[in-house]
Amino acid sequence: MTPSLLRPDQPLRLVDTYPPSAPALQAIIRVEDLSIVFDGPSGQVIAVDRVSLAVAQGEFVSIVGPSGCGKSTLLNAMAGLERPFEGQVLIAGEAMRAPRPEIGMVFQQPHLFPWKSVRRNIAHGPRALGKPKAEALRIADDLIEMIGLTRFASAYPHTLSGGMQQRVAIARALANQPRVLLMDEPFGALDAQTRAVMQDNLLELRERINATIVFVTHDIDEAILLSDRVLIMSAGPGRILRDLQVSLPRPRSSAIVAEAAYLALKRDCLDLIRSEGRRAFEQMEIRT
Template sequence: MTARTSPPKISFREVTRSFPVKGGTFTAVDRVSLDVGEREFVTIVGPSGCGKSTLLNLAAGLAEPTSGEVVVDGRRVTGPGPDRGMIFQQYALFPWLSVRRNVEFGLRVAGVGAAERRRRTDEAIDLVGLGDFADALPKTLSGGMKQRCAIARAYAVDPDVLLMDEPFGALDSLTRVQLQDQLLDTWRQQTRTVVFVTHDVEEAVYLAGRVVVMAARPGRVHQVIDIPLPYPRTEETRLSAEFAALRNQVWGAVHHQEAPAEPPAR
């Protein structure tokens, strides 16, 4: 399920993203090169300010690199597209629309016909286990159910790539674990390329075929760690010695990085 293919599905090629700030320039990511394979599940983890979300925004076409390029399916990313679905930590649901109306929104904008829109919407809702809540408004849903709705909305437009920016970060630990398992279940049913940003080392290891560890100031790839644990993953996976060893390896890569050298005084 995580075998890499050539050419890659997503390729970051010497990508730098800088922002003007008072008194100079802030570099969010610096010369990042990374390939993600077809149908691969990759997690990105690292300290705050290491550019994890910036990389997702660049892949989504929500931001442009200062230098370098992001390529998806051999084409340079120049803006958002239906081939890439983005899921944020905040649910970003329309509060006045039901679950069904929220999920079908992208399809409606794309001009998909009513019958096909209904079929794809219902399929996505069932996939995330919200069939009994299709007509509910977001205010009546729990945080976990709102995030399932957001995931269903992304799945409904059938993107080749799913970009997820700490989607479970605001949830309680039990709901988080449940949604991790459900995400892997849906990924196995409708396998696509997933890039998933998280601050949680255990989450990064549990979900991924590879974990990309970022370093900060400026953001760059510090280490890429293969996760040779078989799918499907279960509670037994979390309790295994192999999982513990990989978690410790990633934890060490994240939390025992050498601080970057301070720039010389001018």
């Protein structure tokens, strides 16, 4: 590996490809004119406003935006946990109306079953899908080894640290061998050091699994570090503002965040978000 992850001959570009011109042929996720509306205390609130996007097979896409911009709602719609008001989400050509086991999800909180050991938590998915117990446990043991928690296989979740719990949650989501892995700010509740370790773990993990990953975060560093593409969302109503290609070479590690070229990329993203934040804020001022 080269000491610097960025080669000078490879110029960094922000390529805005939003809205998508033609649907990518090999797109596994396709969101078409999706709107999601909630009943708020003062009438209906548009959480997601006519969003369209496509994610190619094997791609790692991050959705970045301020809190309350509807990015988690968008992800929940991809998971089948949220019903579209208008439009639809197609995964592998099929409309999402309810959760499907081929689509895995990792939440901000680990949400491990407290009454199950690490091993049984991970085996839950295969068992739920009717796999024999021995096979489910074998799958669990393989994943436990991959996340490096072999010593804790029979431990109960509350005895683990937050980072370890989240690793178990990721392994549990992977146990059904999902084609798509949805991650909703999975490292948001962790301290900065643990988060950096988890990001590196996820980068390594990604080399070994062939799932398409959609990753929601408000952390622009995290998004650039992990993704092939970053979608920037605006708040009130939730829309996708920009679709940015991250042409940083792989494999990457969290050390990349100190590179000058990376910082330039980040500055561009932040400028976008800042100007959008100001616009949304001013709009809010005018409205009230």
